[in-house]
Amino acid sequence: MEERVLMKGNEALAEAAIRAGCRCYFGYPITPQTEIAAYMARHMPKAGGSFVQAESEVAAANMVLGAAATGTRAMTSSSSPGISLKSEALSYIAASDLPALIVNVMRAGPGLGGIQPSQGDYWQATRAAGHGDFHQLVLAPASVQEMADFAVLAFTLAFKWRMPAMILADGTLGQMMEPLYLPKRPDRTPADRTNQAAEPDWALTGTLNRRSHRIINSLVLNPAALEASVFERFARYRQVQAQEARWRYEGPEDPDVLVVCYGSVSRIYKQAIQAVNQEQGLRAGLFRPQTLWPFPAAELAAKAKHCKKILVPELSMGQFCDDVKLATAKLPKPVALACRAGGQVPTPAEALQRLKQTWACWLQDQEQEEVYYGDRQL
Numbered sequence: 001m002e003e004r005v006l007m008k009g010n011e012a013l014a015e016a017a018i019r020a021g022c023r024c025y026f027g028y029p030i031t032p033q034t035e036i037a038a039y040m041a042r043h044m045p046k047a048g049g050s051f052v053q054a055e056s057e058v059a060a061a062n063m064v065l066g067a068a069a070t071g072t073r074a075m076t077s078s079s080s081p082g083i084s085l086k087s088e089a090l091s092y093i094a095a096s097d098l099p100a101l102i103v104n105v106m107r108a109g110p111g112l113g114g115i116q117p118s119q120g121d122y123w124q125a126t127r128a129a130g131h132g133d134f135h136q137l138v139l140a141p142a143s144v145q146e147m148a149d150f151a152v153l154a155f156t157l158a159f160k161w162r163m164p165a166m167i168l169a170d171g172t173l174g175q176m177m178e179p180l181y182l183p184k185r186p187d188r189t190p191a192d193r194t195n196q197a198a199e200p201d202w203a204l205t206g207t208l209n210r211r212s213h214r215i216i217n218s219l220v221l222n223p224a225a226l227e228a229s230v231f232e233r234f235a236r237y238r239q240v241q242a243q244e245a246r247w248r249y250e251g252p253e254d255p256d257v258l259v260v261c262y263g264s265v266s267r268i269y270k271q272a273i274q275a276v277n278q279e280q281g282l283r284a285g286l287f288r289p290q291t292l293w294p295f296p297a298a299e300l301a302a303k304a305k306h307c308k309k310i311l312v313p314e315l316s317m318g319q320f321c322d323d324v325k326l327a328t329a330k331l332p333k334p335v336a337l338a339c340r341a342g343g344q345v346p347t348p349a350e351a352l353q354r355l356k357q358t359w360a361c362w363l364q365d366q367e368q369e370e371v372y373y374g375d376r377q378l
Contacts, residue, residue, distance in 0.1 A: 002181040009147045010035035010174040012182070013103065013167065015043065016148035017075055019183050020155045022101070023049035024074040026063035028056060028082060031115040032171035033105035036077040057082040061089030061102075068098040069216045071203030073155055077103035079171075080121050081112060090164060091130030095218035097202070097233070099158035101151070102136070102166045105174040108343035116343025117171035119263060119315035125168050126293045126323070133230050135237050137165035137244070138292040140262040144178035146290070152183055161240055162202070168292060170315065172264040172345065245296040249303055251277065251285025257359055258307040258333075260287045260300065260324050265313050265346070272351035282359050292320075297327035304328045309362045311354065313338040313346060318371075334362065338372040 007015070014036045017025075025044055027037040037053065044051040054060035060076045067074035078086060083104045093100050104125065108118040125138045137157050139150040147169060154165035199205060204214055220226040251273060259269050266288045273284040287303050289296050304310055310333050312321040321337045328335070336358045340346055346354070354372060361368050370377055 002184060004179060004181055006177060006179050007144065008035060008175060008177050009141075009144045009169065010105065011039045012144050012180055013147040013151045013169075014039040015182060016151040017101065017155070018043060018047050018049070019185055020152040021073045021186070022075050022155065023047070024052075024064070024067040024072050025049070026052045026054050026060040026067070026074070026076050028054055028060050028078065030057075030079045030082045032107055032117075032174050033077050033079045033103065035174070036103060036105070057085035058089070061086035062092075064100050064102075065089050065093050065096070065098065068093060068100040069096065069204045071200040071205065073099075073101075073159075075101035075103065077105065079105050079107045080109050080118070083121065083124065087124075087128075087130040089130075090136065091132050091134065092218045093164045094130070094134035094136060094233075095132065096216050097162040098164070098216065099155070099162055100164045101154050101158060102164060104166060104168050106168065106170040108341070114343045115171065117173075117264060117315060117345060118341070118343060119170060119265070119320065120317075120341065121168065122292065122314075122316055122319040125166055126295070129164075129166070134233065135240075135293055136163060137161070137240070137294075139165065139167050140290060140292050141167065141169055141173060142263055142266050142288060142290075143180075144173070144176065145180040147173060148180055148182060150290075157244060159200075161236060161244075163236075163240075168263070170264055171343075241294040244291060245294045245299065246290040247296040247299055248288045248290060249285060250288075252283045254306040255283045255285035256308050257282065257284045257311055257355060257362075258287055258304050258309070259284060259311045259313065259355070260289075261313045262289050262292065262320065263315075265315060268346055268348055269313055269351045269355075271348045272355050275352055276355050282356070284355055292323075295323050295327065297323070300324065300327045301331065304331060304333055307333065309333065309358055310335045311338065311358045312336065313340075313351065313354065315340050315345065317341060334369050336361070336370045336372070340374060344374065
């Protein structure tokens with residue numbers, strides 16, 4: 001049965017990953033995700049798995065590549081600068097059609113920046129996780145419960161589609177504590193390293209002279225063969241886009257202002273939406289993507305069809321807003337953008353003010369699109 005506990009987001013994710021069958025963790029400490037590595041160091045050996053603190057983020061990601069090739073559920077975690085160092089290996093993992101879990105607990109940037117929460121890695125996660133043509137699944141939790149749930153889901157989807165999956169959280173979600181339900185502890189022996197009913201038919205586990213050899217490789221020197229492999233991979237990606245987009249909506253069926261945001265920001269704006277919906281003259285709804293790739297574009301467009309204006313708050317300079325605008329371009333709807341950066345997080349009072357300002361601007365000029373940089377309107 002499920003277990004009710006009080007845990008920090010980073011630790012809840014780590015425990016859920018272990019219960020989901022993760023048996024190899026390779027990492028390197030960096031704030032604000034270090035608790036994941038520390039938790040794995042204590043608990044992975046108890047589950048019959050392996051914990052390795054690598055000599056660098058580059059090494060950790062390449063260790064994941066090697067472990068994933070055996071069919072083992074393997075993962076790594078880091079924070080923004082560390083994920084950049086892992087990007088080459090992420091491309092190799094995707095090109096090798098291997099399932100793996102990568103966790104990014106985002107911090108403020110660019111550069112070393114600061115350790116406060118941010119969403120400035122959105123483009124990197126959804127557009128440029130590494131070199132070449134490929135995608136990775138990107139899941140965006142908004143609670144400690146989802147930090148745990150998405151660890152399980154990420155492994156499930158990664159193995160279903162044979163591709164890397166990233167959990168894109170931020171420092172707030174990693175460090176906050178909440179009660180949650182953990183998944184049931186599976187019945188297995190320490191030797192069961194994959195938590196799979198049968199060995200994957202692509203895994204490199206040694207032939208014992210009982211089967212044909214298998215090869216996992218990302219080097220394809222024949223241009224026609226490489227093109228064919230890329231085309232096949234993107235045909236699979238189209239299936240992922242059709243089947244795996246996830247989202248949540250809260251609010252009236254036909255809101256005046258549709259707030260679109262993800263992660264910890266959605267928690268702040270949820271309070272503001274509840275406040276304005278108790279007043280007269282303004283109805284607001286919250287659309288929260290749970291998958292950033294595939295992005296729930298069709299579902300967002302359907303929900304935005306009857307609203308009058310869209311408000312996009314994010315902890316970055318409009319990266320997420322680009323996808324919102326693409327999804328709603330055919331409507332079209334005026335879009336207001338509320339940016340915070342550098343680790344600054346909007347307060348509930350600021351969120352409420354932005355909602356009211358957005359509505360007031362629509363009443364004055366239906367075509368106006370405003371941008372809020374912190375306390376300034378541009």
